[in-house]
Amino acid sequence: MAIIRSDWSMPREGFTFDTVLSILKHTAFDPRKTLPVYLAALYTTKGQQFFAQHPKALTWLRRAVFGGLFFRVKRFLDQGVANNWRSDRYDWNREIVVVTGGSDGIGAKMVQMLASKGIKVVVLDIQEPKYVLPPKVQYFHCDLGSPDAIRETAAQVKQKVGHPTVLINNAGFARGKTILDTTDNDLRLTFQVNAICHYQLAQQFLPEMIKNNHGMVVTIASLASYVTAPSLVDYCASKSAALTFHEGLQTELYNLYKADKVRCVCVNQGYTKTALFAGFDKGDGFVSYALEPDTVAEATVKAVLAGKSDHIILPVGNTGITTIKAWPTWMQVSVRKGLNNLMKEWKGRQVAQPSEAKESNLGESIVDVKKE
Structure with a gap:
């Protein structure tokens, strides 16, 4: 019997490029994880001191933050326009x-x-x-x-x-x-x-x-x-x-x-x-x-x-x-x-x-x- 698995399950096909993309999506390109670090780098003393010593790390962090935000906004617009900005409810006991x-x-x-x-x-x-x-x-x-x-x-x-x-x-x-x-x-x-x-x-x-x-x-x-x-x-x-x-x-x-x-x-x-x-x-x-x-x-x-x-x-x-x-x-x-x-x-x-x-x-x- 085929079952629906969690999004966190190991891919059935093993380790592939999609696995890499999924890891990046949930880590480096997840603004919920990277944005707080980026804000700390900009507005806290320790963050400023650390990234002053590692400017390339700050550059990559900035790219990750804005890359993640870009994909989030894109997905939001894709879903909104495709669904005419209207929600609907499905009763799966009746469908x-x-x-x-x-x-x-x-x-x-x-x-x-x-x-x-x-x-x-x-x-x-x-x-x-x-x-x-x-x-x-x-x-x-x-x-x-x-x-x-x-x-x-x-x-x-x-x-x-x-x-x-x-x-x-x-x-x-x-x-x-x-x-x-x-x-x-x-x-x-x-x-x-x-x-x-x-x-x-x-x-x-x-x-x-x-x-x-x-x-x-x-x-x-x-x-x-x-x-x-x-x-x-x-x-x-x-x-x-x-x-x-x-x-x-x-x-x-x-x-x-x-x-x-x-x-x-x-x-x-x-x-x-x-x-x-x-x-x-x-x-x-x-x-x-x-x-x-x-x-x-x-x-x-x-x-x-x-x-x-x-x-x-x-x-x-x-x-x-x-x-x-x-x-x-x-x-x-x-x-x-x-x-x-x-x-x-x-x-x-x-x-x-x-x-x-x-x-x-x-x-x-x-x-x-x-x-x-």
Whole structure:
């Protein structure tokens, strides 16, 4: 059973660059610790005498204080603007959370963590759950590759469970093919599961959230939203579409629907150790490293429980990659060229969709679908 751990717990991935950043955040860049020392250096006799003998230490202390204050103010503004300067209260005994792709991988971890808090959860997936369903968790078979199936399943959920107040668009799909090898059906399914179904699920569940001005839509995108790699072009494009959906939804909720308390969360994670991306290049192990499914699930669930809009990057040390479109062209192209080995050993598991067989009237075979 996946559990939510304390922020002070040792990272599941071991000692990484994120560990260093976390230590600095809670020590050198914590104004609650550094500001009193800085004020003592300025306004007490002993402090003035000590730092007069160590001027470089005073310089570094000043940088730490103002650096910490900068990040605190930035976080305050990020949270305020993203949440429209409005607070909202969630009663987790009454909320209903829908998790797509919740039968396995990251989604399963999310379901288990939410269930550990006694929250009512609905799993939408084409696969049967690979774990014993906890109390207050219900599974509905749903082919997210089929718009008709989504509408029918959504109607069943509303009738049998109630109107969901949190929608977590977690399901993912990847073929791992080059542009020339990608079939029309590959392309359709990749975009349908990774992006288009976000629209269709929102159309089913969002109206009630808007009506009550209460709820949350969580988009599990990817760092692939920002950087394109060979043999992942369709996946990266679909994840970019998911990120754009999140950004557009947040804007429409505020400007068009006046639902300023409906929250939007976007999670952009790097490579995670799931069956979907088995064999994917694991990075350098320090700055860019393989994430545990529990880590991504935990960050997502903590954001949900906080009841606030947020934009999450994992690993945190990869945040700079989100600015890549502003880099000089030579740097952007060099980064993309350097990703050539990411998919060389990829053997990710794929689940055949009923809609795939039904709509594969293009004279192609489905034999390339890898079984678990």
